[in-house]
Amino acid sequence: MEGEGDGGSPDIPAKPGNRVLQEVVFDITRDAIHANIRDRDTTVVFTYAVTRGDDTKHSAKLTVKVKPIPPDELAQTVLKLNEANEATRVLDLTRFTGDATAHVGVWAFITAPYPVWLRFLGRTKDNVSHEHLLFNGAGQSKVNPTWISTGKIEYPLPRTYLNGLGNGTTLKMEFKAAVSLSKVEAKALSFPLVEYIVNTIEIPDQYPLPILTEATGTGSPVTLAPLNAQNGGTVSVAFSPMYTTDKIKVTMVGTSGLGSPVIAEKNGLAGGVVTFDIPKTAIAANIGKANKTFTLKYEVTRAGVTRSSLILTVTVTPIPVSALPQVIINRVPHNGLLDLNTITGNPLAAVLKWPFIATGQRVWITLNASGHEPLPVLTNYPILSSELNGLTNKPVSRDWLQKIPPDDPISVEIKVTLDGSADVSRAVSFAPTTYKVKRVPTVDRTDFSNYDWNEWRNVGADGALIKEGTNIYWRSISVPNRLPRLSKRYGYFNHISIKTIEISCDYRHEFFANDTVFRVITFPGRATYDSPTFPYSPTWRNMKFTVSGPSINGSFSVDVYIQNLTGNSTSIDNIVVTIL
Known part of the structure; x- marks a missing residue:
């Protein structure tokens, strides 16, 4: 071999x-x-x-x-500093005193008494190489039986070395194990490097409160009047010491969606103060019809360690009603008169720009009057980008206004969800506008021209249309024991409350005076209103009568009523019934 x-x-x-x-x-x-x-x-x-x-x-x-041996196999050997945070890979020198403890586990083929090398590779604050050889392959720098039996060896890394490391630098652990009794390092197995970020600056457990510049009060909670933040808010984060390597993240928690915006992270500044902008849409989303709250906090990540600040609670008060515009119809001010006689077609509603107006906010405009169904003008209407200066030209039903009696007030209400919600219960109510309505009168004229009775009829006796030159008029004809009466029923105002009826006609007594009157009867209920007796006049004369009574919400009849049996005839022409 x-x-x-x-x-x-x-x-x-x-x-x-x-x-x-x-x-x-x-x-x-x-x-x-x-x-x-x-x-x-x-x-x-x-x-x-x-x-x-x-x-x-x-x-x-x-x-x-x-x-x-594959690197991932060698990486299973535990190689660490006990005082370091294995999750964040940070060695925070402010969290302990004295030496650190180097820990080395076991590996395949570990053998006693083979030499080992453990070297720490760091940098000073001036970025100068700063190394320490803990195991050098000689003397006691070797595997021993206790190491193998306990599965580890732990050895102190001097504080004097640690104190020379620079903040934010990388500290590497380099471990090598001989494959024989050879003390030649180049022949040893190299294990994967283990790296830590060094922190030498004390990290507080909790940072101080953030400050919302536009709010009033000290500490927490504070109060925000929305009109002080119409262009948005500013969060100020201040603590010392602050480093440019600090990562600062502000979190705002309020109404879901727009009221809890994502605020971009920033680095720290040497001056110790960093500011963050809160968009006005976020402020608006946290405004309600009663007090609402949101919270602010920030997190600081330094050398891989993240700590939170104290939490600032902000109470947002409602916008004063006096600062919110009212709905105006056809430029008529609050408490004014909507004169339908001077308005062509449907009147138009408008609302000036309000604080925090934004695209997508929802609007409800409703007209209310006692005894009438509400009139919705806008329902859950989304603000368009072209409407950021206010709403204009929103039609209001003329037919609905025409039904309102002259003395009855109407209230124009507007609600807006500043957070864009479609839920009207979350809407802010603006001050209502109050109006009265002057309706276009209904005028019914009858001059009997061309022998047109215009739905008038004889009741109780007789009467006839007489032609005198070019003029045609009605004349009563006496019937024994019966009273002549000319009558017309008005039954097409069932959905309009009527408070005033004006009646006029030309009349002439043909022989002597008789007890001629106008009579108005309302239905249901049959309330009766009689005019004074027509003064005697042998020549044509005009007579007027006005009924101003309780609201009529039904039909009524108008009679020219001759109340005696003398047989004296009365002539009637140019009847005008005006309904207000």
Whole structure:
């Protein structure tokens, strides 16, 4: 067997041949194999010689390639500093005093008393090489039986060496094990390097509170008035000492989604203060109709070790109602009159820009009036990018407004979810706008031209249309024991509350005075309203009567009622019924 030196080419004693088996087996020792293992491939050549009498014959050569032990196999040997954090790979010198303890486990082919080498490769604060040879392959730097039986050896790494390491530098553990008794390091097996980041700066268990610049108060909690942060907020992180290698991450936890934004990590600054921006969308998402809260904290990662700050609780107060715009319809101010007589088509609602307005916020605008179904103008409406200066030209149903009695107020309400939620229960209510409505009156005119009765009819007696020149009018005709009456029923206002009815006509007594009146009867309920008696007039004269009473939400009739039996005729023309 011809291999590496130092036991890799052992003398193998001769054996007699075996006539029965026709073969001879020779054992190769573990040490011989071990001696041929390197960090590279090696070659071992096997031959044998047969001697019969005085004649010796040699065999052909068998060449065997010996492969290195795989690195992942060698990496299973525990190689560490006990004081280091194996999870973060950080050796924090501020966390212990005195020496560190180097720990080396066992490996395949470990043999006593083979030499070992353990070298520490570090850098100073000035980035100068800083090394320490803990095991040097000589003297006691060798495997012993206790090492093998306990599965480890532990040995102190002097504090004097550790104190020379620079903060943030890399410390490497380099371990080598001889494969024989040779003290030549170059022939030893090299194990994978183990690396640590060195920290020499004390890391606090907890960092101080962050500061929200726009908030008021000291410590935690603090209060944020939203109008102080209309362009967003600023978080200030300050502690000492702060290093440019520090990694600082701020976390804001508030309303889910926009209210808990991801804030980019920053490096520390030599001045000891780092600021972080909170977007205004995050502030807006944490504004409600009552107080809401969010929290701020930061984490500092230094030399692989992460520590958190104290938690700052921020109470966000509602936006004052006085700072929120009202809905305005057709530029009519709050407490104004919406005069439908001056408005063509549907009136238009508008809202000025409000604090924190943003694309995607949801809006509800609703009109309310007592006794009427609410009128939704906008429902869960998303703000468009073109509407960041406010809403304009949102149609309001003219038909709905036309149903509102003149003295009844309407309230225009607006709600907005500043976090963009479609849940109206999370919306902020702005101040409502109050209006009264002046409706377009319904005017019914009857002049009997072309003998058109326009749905008026005789009741209780008789009457006829008389033509006098070009004019046509109605005249009562006396029937014994019956009272002439001209009547019309108005039944198409069932969904409009009516409070005022104005009636006028031209009249003339043909002979003498009689008790002629206007009579209005409302249904249901049959409330009756009579005008004063028409003054005697032998010539054409105008008579007007206004009924202003409780709201009418049904039908009514208008009569020209002649209340005596004298037989004196009354002529009627140009009847006008105006409904407000």
